[in-house]
Amino acid sequence: MARRTKVYEGKAKVLYEGPEPGTLVQYFKDDATAFNAEKRAVIDGKGVLNNRLSEFFMSGLNAIGVPTHFIRRINMREQLIRAVEIIPLEVVVRNVAAGSLSKRLGIEEGTALPRPIVEFYYKDDALGDPLVSEEHVIAFGWASQQDLDDMVQLALRVNDFLSGVMLGVGIKLVDFKIEIGRIWENDFQRLIIADEISPDSCRLWDMRTGEKLDKDVFRRDLGNLADAYTEVAKRLGVLPSNGKVMTRPTLIN
Numbered sequence: 001m002a003r004r005t006k007v008y009e010g011k012a013k014v015l016y017e018g019p020e021p022g023t024l025v026q027y028f029k030d031d032a033t034a035f036n037a038e039k040r041a042v043i044d045g046k047g048v049l050n051n052r053l054s055e056f057f058m059s060g061l062n063a064i065g066v067p068t069h070f071i072r073r074i075n076m077r078e079q080l081i082r083a084v085e086i087i088p089l090e091v092v093v094r095n096v097a098a099g100s101l102s103k104r105l106g107i108e109e110g111t112a113l114p115r116p117i118v119e120f121y122y123k124d125d126a127l128g129d130p131l132v133s134e135e136h137v138i139a140f141g142w143a144s145q146q147d148l149d150d151m152v153q154l155a156l157r158v159n160d161f162l163s164g165v166m167l168g169v170g171i172k173l174v175d176f177k178i179e180i181g182r183i184w185e186n187d188f189q190r191l192i193i194a195d196e197i198s199p200d201s202c203r204l205w206d207m208r209t210g211e212k213l214d215k216d217v218f219r220r221d222l223g224n225l226a227d228a229y230t231e232v233a234k235r236l237g238v239l240p241s242n243g244k245v246m247t248r249p250t251l252i253n
C-alpha cells in the first residue's frame with residue numbers, strides 16, 4: 001500500500017490525506033490527555049472504542065438529517081471523513097452542572113440545569129481553550145452571526161439525539177463537546193459536525209448508580225478508562241457480545 005501523507009497529528013487522532021479530494025482518513029490513537037495535556041497516558045484499546053462509538057453516533061446523526069463529516073469506517077482504528085475547515089470553537093452543551101461550570105459558578109455537580117446551556121470555547125491550547133461569548137466570536141471573525149445560529153441549532157439537535165440514545169441504555173448525558181466545520185458545495189457553504197463524538201468528549205453517568213463512564217474516569221483517577229468505554233459500547237450494542245476489543249488494526253471488509 002502506498003504510504004499516506006499525514007496532514008495533522010493531534011493528541012488523540014491523526015489525520016491522513018484521503019483517497020479522494022475533499023476526504024481525510026481519521027486514525028484514533030490510544031493516547032489520553034487531560035488538563036490541557038498536563039496529564040497523559042496510553043490506554044490500550046481506547047482508539048478502537050472511540051472509532052466505533054464515534055461511527056455509531058455520527059452515522060445515527062446522518063440518518064436523522066444532522067449532517068456530519070462521517071462517511072464510513074475503514075478498519076478498527078480508521079474512518080473516512082469529509083475534510084472541513086474547522087471553526088476554531090469548541091461547542092459545549094450542558095444538561096447537568098459538572099466540571100468547569102460547577103467550578104466557575106459554584107453550582108454543585110449533578111444539579112439539573114433549567115434548560116440546555118450552549119457554550120463556546122476558543123480552540124487555543126496555549127490559552128487553555130478559554131470560554132468566549134458570541135460577541136467575541138463575531139468581533140474576532142471566528143464565525144458569523146448566521147454561523148453561530150446554525151451552530152446552536154446543530155448542537156441542540158445533537159443534544160436531543162444523544163440524550164435520547166443514552167437514555168435508552170440507562171445513561172445520563174450530562175454534557176458534551178463538538179467541533180463544527182465548513183464545507184463548500186458549489187458557491188454555498190454549509191456547517192457540519194466534525195471531529196469525534198465519544199466518551200472522550202462527553203460526560204456520561206450511569207442513571208442508576210451515578211457511576212462515571214467517560215474521560216472523568218481518567219481525569220479523576222476513578223478506575224480503568226477502557227472498561228468504562230467498553231461498558232458504553234456494550235450497552236449501545238456496538239461491540240461483539242463477548243466484549244472483546246481487537247486493538248490491532250484489522251480490515252473489516
Ligand SMILES: Nc1ncnc2c1ncn2[C@@H]1O[C@H](COP(=O)(O)OP(=O)(O)OP(=O)(O)O)[C@@H](O)[C@H]1O
Nearest residue numbers: 010011012013015069081082083084086179194195
Ligand atoms: N473533518 C475534519 N476536517 C478537518 N479537520 C478535522 C476534521 N475533524 C476533526 N478535525 C481536526 O483534526 C484534529 C483531530 O486531532 P485531535 O483531536 O487529536 O487534536 P487535538 O490534539 O485535540 O488538537 P486540536 O486542539 O487541534 O483539536 C483536530 O485539530 C480537529 O479539529
Ligand SMILES: [Mg+2]
Nearest residue numbers: 010011012195
Ligand atoms: Mg481533539
